[in-house]
Every structure is written in C-alpha cells, then in structure tokens.
Amino acid sequence: MLLAVVLFFILVALFWLSIQYRNLKKTATQIEEEKSFMISQFLTDSSEFNCADESYCVDTDKLIILANKTIYSEFWPVSYIKVRRIGDEKDVVCNKANYPDCNVYNVYDNKKISSESSIGNFIALCRYEKIEGFTNRICELGKIIIGYDIK
Amino acid sequence: MIKKLRKKSQEEIVGFVLIIVLVAVIVLIFLAISIRKSSGLQKSKDIENFLHSSLLYATECKPSPEIVYDLRDLITACYNNEKCLNEEQACNELNRTFIELIEDSFQIGEESKYKAYVLDVYMNNETVLNLTRGNLTSDKIGSEVLIPVSGESVNVNMKLYY
Numbered sequence: 001m002l003l004a005v006v007l008f009f010i011l012v013a014l015f016w017l018s019i020q021y022r023n024l025k026k027t028a029t030q031i032e033e034e035k036s037f038m039i040s041q042f043l044t045d046s047s048e049f050n051c052a053d054e055s056y057c058v059d060t061d062k063l064i065i066l067a068n069k070t071i072y073s074e075f076w077p078v079s080y081i082k083v084r085r086i087g088d089e090k091d092v093v094c095n096k097a098n099y100p101d102c103n104v105y106n107v108y109d110n111k112k113i114s115s116e117s118s119i120g121n122f123i124a125l126c127r128y129e130k131i132e133g134f135t136n137r138i139c140e141l142g143k144i145i146i147g148y149d150i151k
Numbered sequence: 152m153i154k155k156l157r158k159k160s161q162e163e164i165v166g167f168v169l170i171i172v173l174v175a176v177i178v179l180i181f182l183a184i185s186i187r188k189s190s191g192l193q194k195s196k197d198i199e200n201f202l203h204s205s206l207l208y209a210t211e212c213k214p215s216p217e218i219v220y221d222l223r224d225l226i227t228a229c230y231n232n233e234k235c236l237n238e239e240q241a242c243n244e245l246n247r248t249f250i251e252l253i254e255d256s257f258q259i260g261e262e263s264k265y266k267a268y269v270l271d272v273y274m275n276n277e278t279v280l281n282l283t284r285g286n287l288t289s290d291k292i293g294s295e296v297l298i299p300v301s302g303e304s305v306n307v308n309m310k311l312y313y
Binding site: 001004005008009012015019037054055056057086087121122123124126131132134136137138139140141142 | 163200201216219251252
C-alpha cells in the first residue's frame with residue numbers, strides 16, 4: 001500500500017513538474033521577446049529614426065541617410081536593423097538612386113554581434129512627397145526588424 | 152485470521168482509492184483553473200503596434216487635390232458619410248484599405264497560424280466599421296487603441312483567432 005501511494009505521488013509530482021517546466025520555458029521566451037521589443041521601441045523612438053510629430057512612425061528620408069553608416073557601431077546593442085515595407089512580393093533594397101521606389105532599408109549591420117534571433121515590429125514608414133503640385137505626408141505600413149544576440 | 156487479513160487489505164484498497172480520488176480532484180481543479188486562464192483574450196503588443204501604425208497609412212481617398220486622407224481621417228469621413236474625390240464612398244475605401252492592410256500583415260486562413268480576425272472601429276461609441284473573416288475559435292489575441300481624432304474619440308479594436 002505504502003509503495004503504491006509513494007509511486008502514485010511520484011507520478012503526480014512528475015506531471016506537475018512537466019507543466020511547471022513548460023510554463024517556465026514560455027515565460028523565458030516571453031521575457032526575451034519583451035526585451036527585444038523594448039530595443040526596437042527604443043530605436044523607433046530615437047531621433048535618428050522617428051518622425052517629428054508622431055509616434056509609431058519612422059522617417060524614411062532619415063533611413064536613406066543612415067544606411068550603411070558605421071559611426072553607430074558601438075551605440076546600438078543589436079546586430080542589424082532592417083526596415084521592410086509590408087505588402088510587396090519582391091525585395092528591392094533602397095539606395096539614394098531608387099528611393100522611394102523600393103521596399104527594404106538595410107539601415108545598420110554590426111558584424112561584431114552575431115545574430116541568433118530577430119524580432120519585427122510594425123511601424124508607419126513616412127515621407128513627404130509632392131503629388132500634383134501639393135506636398136503631402138505619405139505613410140506606408142512597414143516592419144522594423146532587429147537582429148540580436150541571445151545571452 | 153484469513154478474515155482479518157482480508158478485511159485489512161480491503162481497508163487498504165479503500166484508503167488507496169480515496170487518496171487517488173482526492174489527488175485526481177485536486178489535479179482537475181488545478182487544470183480547470185489553468186485552462187480558464189489561457190482561454191481568455193491575451194493582449195498583443197504586435198496588434199497594438201499594427202493598429203497605431205496603420206492609422207497613419209496614406210489612403211487613396213482625397214477630399215480635395217491637395218489633401219491625402221490617412222486612415223484616421225478616413226474613419227472620420229466614413230462616420231460623416233463623406234465621399235472621396237473619385238466618387239468612392241469613404242466607408243468603402245476604409246473597408247478595402249483595412250482588409251488589405253490586415254491580410255498583407257498577418258497570415259490568416261485555415262492552414263495558417265491565425266484562423267480568423269475581427270476588427271471593430273467605433274467613433275463616439277457608434278460602430279463605423281466591423282470586419283469579420285474566417286472561422287472564430289476560442290483562442291484569441293487582441294488589442295484596443297483609443298485615439299482622439301479632431302476632438303472626437305475613435306476606438307479601434309482587433310482580435311486574431313488561432
């Protein structure tokens with residue numbers, strides 16, 4: 001009887017431990033995601049990217065100027081920053097010659113940090129454009145994708 | 152002697168069964184609580200970001216040649232039953248633009264991660280837009296954003312079912 005009860009409680013404990021372990025893994029992943037989300041939020045709101053008067057908005061004119069600049073290599077703790085416009089099938093990397101008829105901005109690439117994971121956040125990609133003689137702010141939907149190293 | 156032994160073993164079996172039943176009830180209560188916790192609406196920062204960013208999206212609706220409406224303006228225009236310069240109803244344009252943005256941004260379908268979505272737009276507590284696509288399941292993530300547009304309050308609420 002005693003042996004049966006002990007065995008039964010061992011089985012129950014194993015069951016409980018497996019549930020707890022699954023929850024622990026889920027929480028660890030959530031914390032990691034939140035951390036990288038905070039980094040991307042911080043980058044989106046930084047003056048190097050943001051629109052002057054809006055949140056959740058990145059100025060694509062600034063992205064084109066920033067592309068492949070190396071002076072930020074010690075400043076941003078990420079391995080790469082890419083911005084991609086949503087809704088296009090084919091990738092066309094932006095440069096000063098084809099802007100704004102392109103959809104991928106390779107903003108930053110730090111070879112010193114290896115990229116093990118990446119996270120994307122929705123942002124509005126805005127620029128000022130002259131349409132039929134009138135200047136308007138044109139915003140499209142995009143994602144800022146950040147590559148980071150998992151510690 | 153044999154009778155005594157039989158009685159004792161019967162008591163032991165009853166005790167063991169009682170312990171099993173007790174533990175099973177505790178486990179069932181624990182499972183019921185954890186299942187109830189997970190089946191509610193989980194808040195999603197991804198959807199929150201999507202909604203905030205989408206509201207800045209420049210639509211194809213122009214009230215006049217010098218102005219391009221973003222989605223926030225289009226919600227107000229739809230609420231006021233306005234027309235765009237190309238004679239398209241603002242509400243039709245709002246409907247079309249939101250569907251396009253959602254379906255370009257999230258993979259939705261029977262074989263995809265998300266099975267369905269629901270989007271509701273309210274202005275001053277009146278429904279401006281209601282979109283429902285796919286088969287609604289019990290597991291969902293979602294977010295709600297409340298923004299002021301020209302002195303009025305606009306509430307955009309989106310849920311993704313998986």
